[in-house]
Amino acid sequence: MGTVRxxxxxQLNAQFTPLALEVIDESHLHAGHAGARPEGETHFRxxxxxxxxRGTSRLERHRMVNDxxxxxxxGxxxxxxxxxxAPA
Incomplete structure (x- = not known):
């Protein structure tokens, strides 16, 4: 099953075949905040x-990633x- 990261x-590789992809676990920055769990893996960039x-707005791109x-x-x-x- 692997980590959440x-x-x-x-999932992003399968959906988008990205030219560049970075997934950063920022959970440690949110320790003690709402939604944070002691084991982490709750907040990502x-x-x-x-x-x-290509040809999509910022909102459309965010919706595509969220979908x-x-x-x-x-979860x-x-x-x-x-x-x-999109690539330059």
């Missing part, structure tokens, strides 16, 4: 570049920061 990476984002990660967002992930771009 591993599942996010696998995703930075990705994919052809799938791809719906299962994780419904272990409390917060997700997204920077999604």
């Amino acid at each position: 591993d599942r996010i990476i696998a 995703v930075i990705l570049t994919a052809d799938a984002f 791809a990660l719906a299962e994780e967002l419904a 272990p992930v409390h917060a997700l920061a997204v920077k999604a771009d």
Whole structure:
């Protein structure tokens, strides 16, 4: 099954075939805040570049990522920061 981070990476790779992908677990920055768990893996930052984002607005790109990660967002992930771009 792997870590939450591993599942996010696998899902984004499968959905978007990104040219660049970075998934950062920022849970340690939110210790003691709402939605944080002692074991972590609740707060993530995703930075990705994919052809799938060509011709889409920032809002559409965020929705696409949120849809791809719906299962994780419904469960272990409390917060997700997204920077999604099309290649230059």
